[in-house]
Amino acid sequence: xxxxxxxxxxxxxxxxxxxxxxxxxxxxxxxxxxxxxxxxxxxxxxxxxxxxxxxxxxxxxxxxxxxxxxxxxxxxxxxxxxxxxxxxxxxxxxxxxxxxxxxxxxxxxxxxxxxxxxxxxxxxxxxxxxxxxxxxxxxxxxxxxxxxxxxxxxxxxxxxxxxxxxxxxxxxxxxxxxxxxxxxxxxxxxxxxxxxxxxxxxxxxxxxxxxxxxxxxxxxxxxxxxxxxxxxxxxxxxxxxxxxxxxxxxxxxxxxxxxxxxxxxxxxxxxxxxxxxxxxxxxxxxxxxxxxxxxxxxxxxxxxxxxxxxxxxxxxxxxxxxxxxxxxxxxxxxxxxxxxxxxxxxxxxxxxxxxxxxxxxxxxxxxxxxxxxxxxxxxxxxxxxxxxxxxxxxxxx
Numbered sequence: 001x002x003x004x005x006x007x008x009x010x011x012x013x014x015x016x017x018x019x020x021x022x023x024x025x026x027x028x029x030x031x032x033x034x035x036x037x038x039x040x041x042x043x044x045x046x047x048x049x050x051x052x053x054x055x056x057x058x059x060x061x062x063x064x065x066x067x068x069x070x071x072x073x074x075x076x077x078x079x080x081x082x083x084x085x086x087x088x089x090x091x092x093x094x095x096x097x098x099x100x101x102x103x104x105x106x107x108x109x110x111x112x113x114x115x116x117x118x119x120x121x122x123x124x125x126x127x128x129x130x131x132x133x134x135x136x137x138x139x140x141x142x143x144x145x146x147x148x149x150x151x152x153x154x155x156x157x158x159x160x161x162x163x164x165x166x167x168x169x170x171x172x173x174x175x176x177x178x179x180x181x182x183x184x185x186x187x188x189x190x191x192x193x194x195x196x197x198x199x200x201x202x203x204x205x206x207x208x209x210x211x212x213x214x215x216x217x218x219x220x221x222x223x224x225x226x227x228x229x230x231x232x233x234x235x236x237x238x239x240x241x242x243x244x245x246x247x248x249x250x251x252x253x254x255x256x257x258x259x260x261x262x263x264x265x266x267x268x269x270x271x272x273x274x275x276x277x278x279x280x281x282x283x284x285x286x287x288x289x290x291x292x293x294x295x296x297x298x299x300x301x302x303x304x305x306x307x308x309x310x311x312x313x314x315x316x317x318x319x320x321x322x323x324x325x326x327x328x329x330x331x332x333x334x335x336x337x338x339x340x341x342x343x344x345x346x347x348x349x350x351x352x353x354x355x356x357x358x359x360x361x362x363x364x365x366x367x368x369x370x371x372x373x374x375x376x377x378x379x380x381x382x383x384x385x386x387x388x389x390x391x392x393x394x395x396x397x
Contacts, residue, residue: 050109050341051078052334053102057115058083060225062254064280065114065139068330079334080108084117089186089220092119099123103131109341112333114139114326116148116155118186124151135340135348139329140276144191145373149382153348154336156329156358157373158276159389160192164199168207170272170392171248174317178210178243182232182251182260184218193252195376200250209248214239219255229259236263245269257282261318265309270317273392277321279305298322306395316396323362323390332358349384358388 054069056062069081082098085091096119102108111127113120116138124136138152148155171179181200187193204211217223217231232251240247248270251260257274261282264271274281279301284291287308294300302322309315335357339345345353355370362368373385 047342049078049107051080051105051107052076052110052112052337052341053105053108054079054081054330054334055099055102055111055113056081056083056330057088057117058086060086060255062115062326064276064278064324064326065330068327069112069114072330072334076334076338078107080105086225087220088117088119092122095119096123096126100126103127103134108134110135110137110333110337112137112139112330112337113152114156114329114333115142116140116152117142121147121151135337137333137336139333140326141192142190145375145382145385146380149385153384154333154354155373155382155385156332157192157385157387158325159369159371159387161195161199161373161376162387162389163273164196165203166389167250167272168200168203168209168248170319171250171270172207172209174248174270174272174319175246176209176248176270178212178247179204180212180214180239180243180247180249182214182216182235182249182256183253184216184221186218186220187252210243212239212243216251216253216256219253225255228253228255232256232259233263236260236269237267240267240269248272251275254281258286261286264318265312265314268314268317271319273320276326277390278324278326279320279322279393280324280327281320283320298324302393302395309395316394319392319395321390322393323367325388325390328358328361328388331361335361354386358386362390 054072056065056069059066066083073079073081082102084095084098088095102111111134113136120138120141121143127134136152137154137156138148139156141148141155141157168179179200181197188197201211214235217228219225219228236249245268249260249264250272251257252275254276261271279298283289283305284301287305289301289304289308291301306315309318336354339353358370359365359368367390369389370386372381372383373387374381
């Protein structure tokens with residue numbers, strides 16, 4: 001009984017937390033919200049009052065998603081937000097309690113859960129017990145596709161698996177002879193991350209790169225975010241000394257991106273992309289870029305990254321995607337939720353409406369490729385699971 005009371009109290013307090021990078025992220029992608037999206041005061045006809053809840057990590061773990069959620073709440077009167085704890089792996093009850101608290105408001109018709117960390121499925125199950133009507137949209141899932149696709153109505157993800165080939169190919173194009181993969185046991189237990197790693201190993205063999213696994217501290221362990229970041233700062237120089245400057249680095253955790261970019265730019269090594277590729281992920285803080293007055297201006301951020309990298313001779317050795325994808329997922333979730341609540345979708349999953357929204361936010365048809373995730377072993381296609389992939393930025397041009 002005391003445990004239940006504790007969860008309820010925690011739900012009311014809405015503890016803030018999670019695990020990504022300390023960057024100067026913009027509040028949303030540069031594209032404006034849909035013109036058809038209405039605030040409660042704008043709702044017309046027989047549309048019932050509704051709210052959309054966004055559930056993210058805190059600034060310390062997922063600043064891009066957090067800032068995107070705050071921007072959506074400032075844009076729409078009917079958007080509310082909450083966060084889950086940084087140590088979500090050991091505080092599953094709080095993760096669940098906070099989501100249940102959001103769903104306890106009968107006007108909440110949509111939940112946008114980004115990043116959908118481990119525990120998301122259990123939290124959705126709990127919500128479904130009393131609110132089976134809620135539309136649940138998950139972004140950046142941290143659970144196996146077969147599990148989360150059976151719980152959420154829509155899943156949005158960065159293309160994890162196919163980027164295994166693309167990241168190594170990009171590293172090779174930049175001159176890499178060695179490819180170092182930083183991760184830890186918890187992440188390697190995720191099927192998509194494990195599958196991407198296998199593709200990276202195979203691609204390295206195909207292209208003649210030496211592949212190296214390095215076990216890094218888990219930011220949710222006792223070492224914490226600071227411990228994981230300090231490890232990266234200290235280990236990159238060691239690896240460059242051992243393998244040379246033509247070494248490419250990749251890490252699976254968001255909180256490692258800033259120190260990785262700092263150290264790689266100093267060492268003259270290679271950085272094909274972040275774990276969650278975006279101009280705002282790690283680069284602003286690592287390169288001391290001031291975004292004041294340019295929040296949400298992707299073109300400005302790309303130009304500033306190019307200027308900073310060119311100044312240290314790294315413009316052809318570091319890259320990213322031109323779209324802040326995690327932020328796109330938050331905005332797309334809200335805009336699709338509005339279309340759903342106002343009766344402009346064909347049921348819960350209207351692929352045409354959803355993909356139209358994503359491509360609009362991305363800046364056009366040719367800016368992002370989207371596919372349904374499939375299981376390469378079983379051949380099963382997850383119809384509600386959409387993987388997003390973009391091209392790389394060439395800062396040398």
